[in-house]
Amino acid sequence: MTDATVRTYDHERDWAGLWELKAAFERELGSANEAKSESYDAKLTEEYRAGYRGWVGDCVARDPDCITVVEADEELVGYVFVLPAAFAYVWDAAVLNELFLAPAHRGSGLADTLLDRAVAHARSQDLPLERLVLDVDPENGRAARVYERYGFEPWAGMVALDLDDA
Template sequence: MASEDATGDDATVRAYDPSRDWQALWERKERFERELGGGKDDATTVRYEAKLTDDYRERYRAWVENCVEREPGCVVVATDADDRVVGYAFVLPEDLSLVWDAAVLNELYLDEDWRGTGAADALMDAAVAHARDQDLPIDRMVLDVDPDNDRASGFYEKRGFEPWAEMVAYDLS
């Protein structure tokens, strides 16, 4: 990410700091997962809710810390005027780009009250800037988006993302 903080309306985007931002990041990750699993069938909702255990939280924390240690700036947060975290973006480290031969936007989440304010654009700008600094097999960024999430799909389309492949899943249970 560029050394300067980016802004989006009243939000500022800066690099994630594990020592001060972890709890706020986790709260948003939980909301991200609940929104992803919610509104679908009951079994999906239960599955997403059930995975949010203490063990999952600690594994996610360790993974984020490992990624940030290996590649500072791969996780950025959007903060309000009081420096409270209101969203985040997480670009996988460069060495994981070989999975898709591209930069991977793993997650982008913004508190509901901040959607439509320009903060998502600021987060995306920071994520794209970070990805451009990676040495990628193919200069592109990929992400997966829930096809039922019209708002997110519209945002990514407005930002120039185009359908590239379709992800399918197989239940391992």
């Protein structure tokens, strides 16, 4: 593997690469089963892309350091996204929204580097509770092991209601 650079996301320069990684992240989340796969693929529309771009731009405007990217061979290969402190009241804590590393760069230590950046950023926020939270799909054992190895522990359970079925 080539050398990688870990740096703060630049919305104008990095948007296209971030979107490619976000789409890969979503498809990987959906890969657990066919129904999930169809659902996650179906949401990756141009409308979703535009909405996500606007939301990311708003987050970066609130907190320029909320997204850290990994660049290798002049392309983005990973990112971590900690929501701006204004969103801390969702779970009364800092929220690690997304972490993704391209498969070719997994096992390289870059996930720990991204987590180090996420924790440092969370510590810099003014939080109701001094903790960093995230949700992990129970079917994503690889991600759960990364977070457990890093020191994350179960804290609360999340349940969901499918609004199309309710």
